[in-house]
Amino acid sequence: xxxxxxxxxxxxxxxxxxxxxxxxxxxxxxxxxxxxxxxxxxxxxxxxxxxxxxxxxxxxxxxxxxxxxxxxxxxxxxxxxxxxxxxxxxxxxxxxxxxxxxxxxxxxxxxxxxxxxxxxxxxxxxxxxxxxxxxxxxxxxxxxxxxxxxxxxxxxxxxxxxxxxxxxxxxxxxxxxxxxxxxxxxxxxxxxxxxxxxxxxxxxxxxxxxxxxxxxxxxxxxxxxxxxxxxxxxxxxxxxxxxxxxxxxxxxxxxxxxxxxxxxxxxxxxxxxxxxxxxxxxxxxxxxxxxxxxxxxxxxxxxxxxxxxxxxxxxxxxxxxxxxxxxxxxxxxxxxxxxxxxxxxxxxxxxxxxxxxxxxxxxxxxxxxxxxxxxxxxxxxxxxxxxxxxxxxxxxxxxxxxxxxxxxxxxxxxxxxxxxxxxxxxxxxxxxxxxxxxxxxxxxxxxxxxxxxxxxxxxxxxxxxxxxxxxxxxxxxxxxxxxxxxxxxxxxxxxxxxxxxxxxxxxxxxxxxxxxxxxxxxxxxxxxxxxxxxxxxxxxxxxxxxxxxxxxxxxxxxxxxxxxxxxxxxxxxxx
Numbered sequence: 001x002x003x004x005x006x007x008x009x010x011x012x013x014x015x016x017x018x019x020x021x022x023x024x025x026x027x028x029x030x031x032x033x034x035x036x037x038x039x040x041x042x043x044x045x046x047x048x049x050x051x052x053x054x055x056x057x058x059x060x061x062x063x064x065x066x067x068x069x070x071x072x073x074x075x076x077x078x079x080x081x082x083x084x085x086x087x088x089x090x091x092x093x094x095x096x097x098x099x100x101x102x103x104x105x106x107x108x109x110x111x112x113x114x115x116x117x118x119x120x121x122x123x124x125x126x127x128x129x130x131x132x133x134x135x136x137x138x139x140x141x142x143x144x145x146x147x148x149x150x151x152x153x154x155x156x157x158x159x160x161x162x163x164x165x166x167x168x169x170x171x172x173x174x175x176x177x178x179x180x181x182x183x184x185x186x187x188x189x190x191x192x193x194x195x196x197x198x199x200x201x202x203x204x205x206x207x208x209x210x211x212x213x214x215x216x217x218x219x220x221x222x223x224x225x226x227x228x229x230x231x232x233x234x235x236x237x238x239x240x241x242x243x244x245x246x247x248x249x250x251x252x253x254x255x256x257x258x259x260x261x262x263x264x265x266x267x268x269x270x271x272x273x274x275x276x277x278x279x280x281x282x283x284x285x286x287x288x289x290x291x292x293x294x295x296x297x298x299x300x301x302x303x304x305x306x307x308x309x310x311x312x313x314x315x316x317x318x319x320x321x322x323x324x325x326x327x328x329x330x331x332x333x334x335x336x337x338x339x340x341x342x343x344x345x346x347x348x349x350x351x352x353x354x355x356x357x358x359x360x361x362x363x364x365x366x367x368x369x370x371x372x373x374x375x376x377x378x379x380x381x382x383x384x385x386x387x388x389x390x391x392x393x394x395x396x397x398x399x400x401x402x403x404x405x406x407x408x409x410x411x412x413x414x415x416x417x418x419x420x421x422x423x424x425x426x427x428x429x430x431x432x433x434x435x436x437x438x439x440x441x442x443x444x445x446x447x448x449x450x451x452x453x454x455x456x457x458x459x460x461x462x463x464x465x466x467x468x469x470x471x472x473x474x475x476x477x478x479x480x481x482x483x484x485x486x487x488x489x490x491x492x493x494x495x496x497x498x499x500x501x502x503x504x505x506x507x508x509x510x511x512x513x514x515x516x517x518x519x520x521x522x523x524x525x526x527x528x529x530x531x532x533x534x535x536x537x538x539x540x541x542x543x544x545x546x547x548x549x550x551x552x553x554x555x556x557x558x559x560x561x562x563x564x565x566x567x568x569x570x571x572x573x574x575x
Contacts, residue, residue, distance in 0.1 A: 021060035047086035080107035103127040148187040177201040223253040239330040274299035288348040431458035473497035508538035
């Protein structure tokens with residue numbers, strides 16, 4: 001119940017119309033919730049309850065003998081002592097400690113209603129968490145159109161961290177703290193915008209942030225600028241971070257449509273000595289790269305090596321990668337170690353890269369120059385490649401990949417130290433169709449069935465890894481290990497060009513390997529078997545002689561070498 005009183009009320013009659021004006025006031029009164037429900041009929045998002053107000057109002061209107069109203073005018077000064085506002089659902093998703101009921105206190109409001117237009121302005125205090133903060137606002141409405149402009153001085157607020165931020169901020173807290181923010185909120189022509197600045201705590205220290213977000217229909221535009229002083233930021237794929245906790249500025253802008261693509265039209269990372277940027281990066285709802293216009297990298301990586309690279313889109317899915325310096329050490333290591341295909345699904349479409357790099361580091365010491373060529377990525381795997389480069393002694397280095405009928409990738413990484421070439425060769429999922437020395441070896445080992453495969457469809461191997469070095473005419477094989485569904489081989493030795501071949505190793509049928517691995521806890525059975533004649537795991541062999549006159553010898557063995565067992569277990573564990 002509200003008790004109104006008036007010290008001034010005037011009524012004039014002119015023909016059949018009555019002209020009424022005057023003043024009306026009420027002292028502090030609690031608004032009935034049934035009355036407040038009337039607000040929800042027009043403003044469904046305004047859920048106010050337990051409001052206590054006092055007001056002074058000047059009003060005038062005209063009414064005829066049939067009680068038709070016109071020219072209604074009211075000018076009010078309202079004191080809202082307190083009120084409760086139900087927290088919108090969207091705040092629950094991001095702000096973990098905002099109360100279910102937002103409290104309003106000591107608001108002073110001026111409102112005018114004339115010619116069916118509403119104008120309102122006010123200021124007071126608002127409690128989102130523990131503290132009361134200051135807020136001011138202005139609202140205007142004409143017909144169905146409403147405009148809102150509001151400013152909040154926010155002392156503190158806790159924000160729930162998003163999982164994908166950990167990719168770039170590895171030490172980020174689960175809850176982020178906002179402090180001393182000045183926030184402006186606008187709603188105009190059914191478009192909502194929010195902008196602000198203040199401090200944000202991602203780890204231990206507070207950093208500065210500016211931001212703006214605007215929504216028009218289903219489209220959301222965003223911009224943000226971070227200034228980090230002691231917060232760790234990294235981009236692992238290019239081995240970049242500010243581990244020294246140097247000052248870093250991050251600028252990002254773009255837009256997205258809910259449930260659809262994300263467009264980052266600009267991203268710029270700058271420190272004292274580094275500058276990294278991209279333009280028009282389009283990412284689909286599955287977090288795959290659709291396309292981008294440009295990526296520019298000019299930075300020192302975590303190995304303190306300079307990188308200067310520019311990637312530009314020339315046509316639809318064709319890109320050029322040019323640069324004067326690039327450190328490929330960490331990239332090579334990641335490719336060799338990475339077994340998780342999910343993390344490799346970064347492109348939506350097949351994509352082609354043309355390369356032109358002046359100098360490329362293969363590791364901390366070795367560098368190749370004038371790297372040129374191209375590679376084609378299909379279904380997020382390198383399908384074709386043709387790349388060439390030169391070592392420091394002008395010796396040419398080539399690298400090619402040809403994929404047919406779903407055969408997997410063959411990779412070669414090579415380096416030279418003191419005129420000695422150290423290389424690692426890896427081949428995955430391939431068939432060996434012809435190798436006379438292996439045919440002879442299998443026949444001597446009484447593995448004729450496997451030998452027959454060589455003259456037919458070939459022997460399949462899941463993986464082969466070979467570590468070797470070349471010096472002048474001598475190739476030294478430190479280790480060659482191949483594992484497959486039919487046989488596995490471990491071998492070492494050397495080959496002197498046109499003079500001598502000397503190799504030795506172990507050859508084991510796959511059925512034996514499976515039995516061996518499954519029986520590892522029972523050491524006695526592994527070594528000698530249960531019955532007489534059992535426990536012959538495979539053969540040891542030697543291949544020696546001139547290239548055209550090789551002598552091959554085999555020896556049945558009951559006990560596999562520890563090295564063979566270790567390498568087999570390593571491969572099985574990795575896969």
